[in-house]
Amino acid sequence: MQASLARAALVLVMACFAFRDGMASSASGTGGKEPQFQCDSSGRSGAIGINVNNIGFPSLNSDQVISALSQSGAGWVRVSIFWGWTERQRGVFNWQEIDQGLSKLQAAHMSVLITITGPVPCWAFGTNTNCTSPRNTIPPVKEWTAFVTAVVQRYSHQVHYWEIWNEPDLIQSIDLPDATQRLVQYRDDILIPGAEAVHSADPNAKVVAPAFAAIPSGHTGMGPDLIHAFTMVMKGAGAHLVDIVSFHSYYPEDINQKAIFVHNAMLGMEMNSKPIWITEAGLHTVQLGIAMSNLKSLDNLNFAESKQAQFLTDQLNTVITHGNAQKVFWFALTDSTNGSGTHTNHYGLIDNSDFKTFxxxxRPAFLSLQGLVHSACMK
Known part of the structure; x- marks a missing residue:
């Protein structure tokens, strides 16, 4: 235990030095521009958020989860409302867990970004289908916009930022094998009607999109593919209806460089005045070549967690300080689970013993995040 505390303290100190050095170098490269950490009176950063969409609204009923979010230094939370699990029958909504979770976040003074996404419930396709369980596919527009309208109207007093779908460039999110068809139908049948529904239900709300994974397997990797995909999705009404541009970036990509690249793509769409939010960023140990089973080795665990901590510090400090992204949402507060309580990845900022009490x-990355925010906000 003492060794673990010593290791954590060392990482925290390293994070603070890394932040100081990053501040010095970025200030000299941006004409002395002050960092954009958007600190509030309680010392939280409005430029940093944390994802809990892998554990969902039920987890927010845990005081332990709320405590971890509150202590992190982040001012925002990103969480998803899944259509297929919220409206299992037409017009019959399961609002209870969402109501309770948002109340908990509001009491903790955390701001919220909600992603409204699939799967699509079977009833939406009518009776003449072979659908037996909700599917990640293109929804019927009328049913989709009705759901978006119901969600935004119910929570307009608590939530003002709505992301339309999650990673629509991937076949896991929209089950169309042709990448171009996925993006065109996302634009025409999900994004544009969904954004119109948001603005109609709450004229003061902001639409966040397209939440691209922005990786080669989605034909949206950084380079010509990303420019082509972004231009296609934002063509026409999309560019005007989307208020904030979102995308994802994971190790080993440089978040700041990716943000600059996306900004350059926005120039061609006359969207350059709109903010960029990186709504997922993180590092999984598999990306370091370390399988989950090998984390039982203390050396492997220490190496992986120190790399996560350093990556978080370097990437958040650079992209926010340079002002190339207005917000970054780290993925994730906890590891994901397969439903039986088994940890299926090692993304989490915290090490939770279970997925019930939490x-x-x-972990070192959590302490690095605290150190980064403290250094920026407690001057």
Whole structure:
């Protein structure tokens, strides 16, 4: 235990030095521009958010989860409303867990970005289908916009930022094999009607999109593919209806360089005045070549977690300080689970002993995040 605390303290100190050095170098390269950490009176950063969409609204009923979010230094939370699980029958909504989760976040003074996404419930396709369970596919527009309208109207007093679908460039999110068809139908049948429904239900709300994974397997990797995909999706009404541009970026990509690249793509669409939010960023140990089973080795665990901590510090500090992204949402507060309580990845900022009580202890990356925010906000 003492060794673990010593290791965590060392990482925290390293994070603070890394932040200081990054501040010095970025200030000299941007004419002394002040960092954009958007600190509030409680010392939280409005430029940093944390994803809990992998564990969902039920987890927000845990005081342990709320405590971890509150202590992190982040001012925002990103969480998803899944259509197929919220409206299992036409017009019959399961609002309870969402109501409770948003109340908990509001009491903790956390701001919220909600992603409205699939799967699409079977009833939406009518009776003459072979659908037996909700599908990640293109929804019927009328039913989709009705759901978006119901969600935004119900929560307009608590939530003002709505992301339309999650990673629509991937076949796992929209089950169309042709990449171009996926993007065109996302634009025409999900994004544009969904954004119109948001603005109609709450004229003061902001639409966030397209939440691209922005990776080669989605034909949206950084380079000509990303420019082509972004231009296609934002063509026409999309560019005007989307208020904030979102995308995802994971190790080993440089978040700042990706943000610059996306901004350059926005120039051609006359969207350059709109903010960029990176709504997922993170590092999984598999990306370091370390399988989950090999994390039982203390050396492997220490190496992986120190790399996560350093990556978080370097990437958040650089992209926010340079002002190339207005917000970054780290993925994720916890590891994901397969439903039986088994950890299926090692993305989490905290090490939770289970997925019921969420009793937790901080990982080095959590301490690095605290150190980064403290250095920026407690001057």
């Amino acid at each position: 009793s937790w202890k901080p």
